[in-house]
Amino acid sequence: MLLKDVAYEKIKEKILEEHYEPGQFLSERTLIDELGMSKTPIKNALVRLESEGFVTVSSKQGIIVVDISIERINDIYNLRIALETFNCQEIYKRITDDQINELEENVEATKVAAANKDVKAFATLDHEFHLAISEFAGNSEITKILLNYQDHLRRITLRHLRKDPDRVKKFYTEHVDILNALKTKNDNCSDLMKKHLYESKMMYFQ
DSSP, X not given: OOHHHHHHHHHHHHHHTTSSOTTOEEOHHHHHHHHTOOHHHHHHHHHHHHHTTSEEEETTTEEEEOOOOHHHHHHHXXXXXXXXXXXXXXXXXXXXXXXXXXXXXXXXXXXXXXXXXOHHHHHHHHHHHHHHHHHHHTOHHHHHHHHHTHHHHXXXXXXXXXXXXXXXXXXXXXXXXXXXXXXXXXXXXXXXXHHHHHHHHHHHTO
């Protein structure tokens, strides 16, 4: 991996975990010291992070960590509801045993993360569950859109769960319900997915 990619991943991870908080001013010197890197890879990483909406960089103000607006969170969730309920409609009649097994392994790992209130592991598994269903449904454009939002979604989920770590149990139970509907080829899996995402969105705004 190139140094600029290492810098990108490290800075992004600190933003996702809110080690660098929304609205915080960062200096190149701070990043150089914390990452133990020279200016060039860090500058390259910041260009990429700015294009993805994680920071703004200006000669006057410096580097500012950008928050996700309430409007954008609402829009992202509404987009997910539309796309992921469609995915469930597409897959429930033809999901294979191997695909069910993959989702079961994910849900089993999610159960452990929920029991341990391991928010970071849970957030990763949560997105893997939703992405797997999208990949099984087979619409590569939908999967591409979800992948494009993946880091912002993870940031939202982590913030969600840090507010109230007990929410992992609710999310886990809802994943079990969606999985069971898919296993029995029940068309209510779309309604369960819609409810899961809608309630996640509403909890965020509480």
